[in-house]
Amino acid sequence: MTDPVTTAVVGSVLNAIVGEMNEALKRSSYSPIIREMLDFSCALFSSDGETIAQDENIPALLGSMAYALPALLEDNADEPIRPGDMFIGNNPYRGGTHTPDIHIFAPIFHEGTIVAWAGNLAHHTDVGGTNPGTEGFANQSIFEEGVIYPYVKLMEQERLNRTILRIMETNVRDPQTNLGDLRAQIAAARLGVRRFGELIDKYGTERIGEVVRQRLSQGEARIRRKLSDCPDGRASATGYLDNDGLGGPPQKIQVTVEVRGDELHVDFTGTDPQMPGGMNCSHTAALAAIIFGVKAVIDPDGEQTAGCVRPIRTNLPTGTLVNPDYPAAVSLRHLASQRITDTLIRALSQIYPAVNVAGSFVGFSSLAAEGRDPHTGRTVVMADDLGGGMGGYSGGDGLDTVDTYLGNVGILPAEICERQYPIRIVSTELMPDSGGAGEFRGGLGMRRVYEFLDHCDVVFYTEQTNPKYAPWGRERGHVGEPASLTLVRRDGDRRTITKDRILVDPGDRMVTITGGGGGYGDPKRRRRDAVLRDLREGKISREAAIEVYGMVPDQAARR
């Protein structure tokens, strides 16, 4: 057994290696989705595929590479793996998340044997398929979701496999971006291999092996201790998606959690069967959603390794929307992922008293428009995803208008939008009264109005338009307001949308309203100065101050 000091020192070096890989990938990537939205992740793995260290950019990718490498090893059992090889894969049915997330894995050799792996995953803007950007709520099978790379060698003994590059560039809408991002991924994986090699030179493989084992068991012990501190118990919660993407009924996610000693059981029995559309959540993405939920509840500042996952037992029944059977479409898995996390947190909150939060907005109201660049006339694709309110918690209000839980993407600036796309952002504002009332108020949602200046082909979608499934309140806190999308044609015709693809004309407007977070605690107990401040700031209306928060009309009138 190795000493805790070596473990900590080597651990710090491992973190620095993934951090350095992360910087290298970001620096040389091509697309804004990687460089600005940070939708990528780098990691190191043990020889049998367990995550040793992973960087932290976007929670949706937390721990999600851990399932790809074992699948890779299985699929290549008969294939000789040599130094300088590198694999590419994106199969959601073999440890992947959804097809746009492309994994790269490089073996790390020492004296002829594989001692570890360096890998990374990056969201490519488009990997082909029916829709620009690949993702689509109406996709009916994985075959609409671009090219699938089944863990084949992208590189053989340092030699790039041109065949794969040519297949890629022939099947996507913007090959230059894909190839640029892929090069960045290769560079980052190589850096990981080199740095790990230096670590081996210093400590030797045996010692590193011991350190890794101890590091994982420390992470495991930390989570077990935290679970032991949590009273044993069992609780269930249900959450719903508004529909199946093709106009079908609400879709149920049912989760039962049970803390028993130092283990946590998470069971999705009772969840609805897989959907005909593209919002199913692949097995790996569902696990990432679970890992995030558990981490947020019991271990927000702990270092994430494979060890942290060991005390968590999961049951994701096959054929359901949280673990669909091949070849169901899964590209828009994010909507279900967010609901999984939200429902899990809701269930955990019933047995874990420290989880004193209300539900957050998980609607992820989005718009993707294909149109012409106002200056050059080139075809351009604009995308914008809007956040909403986080739930209030015992001690504070939820954050207003943020991308919640697994997401963390930025909003499109109005000045970039109008300059690059034939779309004007008319207004961007907080939505008064949208946060669920409570002693600690839910965060506000937002209202953003887009005006189309030219003909565009637009995909709109949102979740949580149904008040029944709006962000939940806690301890007598109220639910948050739901989201809505309204298309206002130039002639004044108004139409409410949940998910649709529409040709719009100049002068048409889209009014997007996102949901507020749930409230925590009885609104009547909210501090009066906080109610007055909200009133002064226009975050709540006078009616709400009087009727919901119980202000005396005189007081509410005073500004």
Next chain:
Amino acid sequence: MRRIGVDTGGTFTDCVLLDDESGQFTVAKVPSQPTNPAAAIINGIRSVLAASGFGPGDIDSVVHGTTIATNAVITEDMARIGMITTQGCRDVVEIGTQRRPLLYYLNQKQSLCVAPRELRIEVPGRIAYDGSEIEPLGADQVRDAVARLAEAEVQAIAVCGLFSIANGKHEQAIREICNEAMPGTYVACSADISPEVREYPRFITTAINAALEPLLVPYLENLERALTAENFHCALYIMKSNGGVATTTRSMGENAHHLVLSGPAGGVVGGIHASASIGYTNLVTLDIGGTSADIGIVIDGKPRTRTEMGLPNGVPLFLSNLEIETIGAGGGSIAWADEGGALHVGPHSAGADPGPACYETGGTEATLTDAQVVLGRLNPEGILGGRMKLSHEAAARAVEGLGRKLALEIEDTAKGIVAVAEANMAGAIRQTAARNGDDLREFALLAAGGAGPLNGASLMRMLGMRAVVVTPYPGLLSAGGLLNSSLRHDLARPVLTWGEDPDAALIERTQEELEALAEKLLDEDGIAPERRRCAFQLDLRYIGQEYTVSVACRRNEELEAIVDRFHEEHEKAYGHSARGEPTEIVMARATAWGDFERIRLADLDAGRKPQAVGEREVWFEEALGYVTTAIYHREALAREARIAGPAVVEQLDTTIVIPPGAAANVERSGILVIREESGHD
């Protein structure tokens, strides 16, 4: 010339006085007074004058680095401001990027918006992306808005118009109405404060500028008055976030927010000239204090700058600033074991209160400083020339306590704490270097702060760097840095034109304006023509990209050649380029400098061989145990002195550790350089 540098830190106010003719360097350290920083500054100046024998009339300039703006933004305690903004935009500054400051916390506190929502007022009037007017400004509504803000007694007004960078006419009109209705109230227009495309960063930078201005003006005026009362009649300069200084007049108004990193900037520029004088122009600067370590990068003698920075609460500021990475690893960083039995050091710090256990001022948890005491690296007789006693016993008790939780012996615990802290620092340096593709083998480590030289040699080894440079006063590097900087103006004007079909006349006109402005500013600053410099840059990007690359250029240079260089620079910075893809030129920039005298430190005499003043047992990893180690005093070292490790060199403001296999040489001007001994790798 004789100049004084005065740097206000959280604990101490450092003062240095330099006589350029003799090279005489006098220093003083006095306690800071957070409620009245000027009083501490005057105390420090009095001490340094007394120690040097000069009087106020002998001093030609005073240069000041301040944390007042830094503290105001960190504590969110700024002036009460109002905002007048385009219809539909008042929440832009509150919504921000919609990213969460902390990824995994469900219960995080909302940071205060710099202007309360009821004081952010929308007015009709819209400019399109190309600068054309879609809707005229609603002047009546502006007057109503100003009346409301006047009634609310705001101290300043931020004017934030959409696309004001393409056409600033609405913002200017609003400013005029404000000036009429509220004469004397500061008004900041976004196109003047931060002429960047993207409304959120521009608006928030403008709002922070407006909220700092009413705090900084009285502070600076008060300081000027206090200096006058002390019979100083020289110029007062203030350090800015970009590592350059400005006159007090130019540190106010639309430049107020440039003081946000005034404090740490001196630490990066402080050692540049000294290091260059002995041949090191690529530096990683590492300033380790009580709670944190600041890492900066110097390339070819120039500190690396960037145009964006993040405040601790996640709010971005757009201004030219030095790229400084701060990590929670300092002398007071607390070592702890988590629920899984893993050892961590920091980011929590015992700070100055309760302080490390060895200070015996109430701290009981083991800190990095306590570990250094246990390992014999810090003199238990005391640091700061014996003014601060360190209790070996208290340090040992704290470290032993942690060791019990980890089932480790005391020495193993102590060296473990040091090793983990150093690994964290090395990791942060590697990541900083990776961000720009720097190869650390081409860099020297400038070790500064009270604790930097303790860890410097170990980090040099871990990172394969060339050397460790320790200037004569590493604990006063920031204050010294104040005297090393030039006066600097960063000027920018948006141009927004296409790279392949550029409006060359627009760029020519803009650069001409920038140059004229630079000349005017330097002239007003009293900089003699032969000390002025001006350089131009154009910011380009591929259409569709959000971020730009600044390409250095000459005035009126062929634009085709500049676009060509953009592809090259893009390749260098990001590892790829796309010749043939359309580009756009978004900003014309000019940097104007006014150079002062450079610090010329008095050279030491070559003298006798260094004499150890004593010895003690010091733990070295390289020796796998305690080694009887010679102790030297820095001030007794002559030029060309050579000390082979293991050795410890002590001085008033720091302790320098030289491990076995390395050696220190005292070079020109008393600069100490640690390198690997030949044959040792």
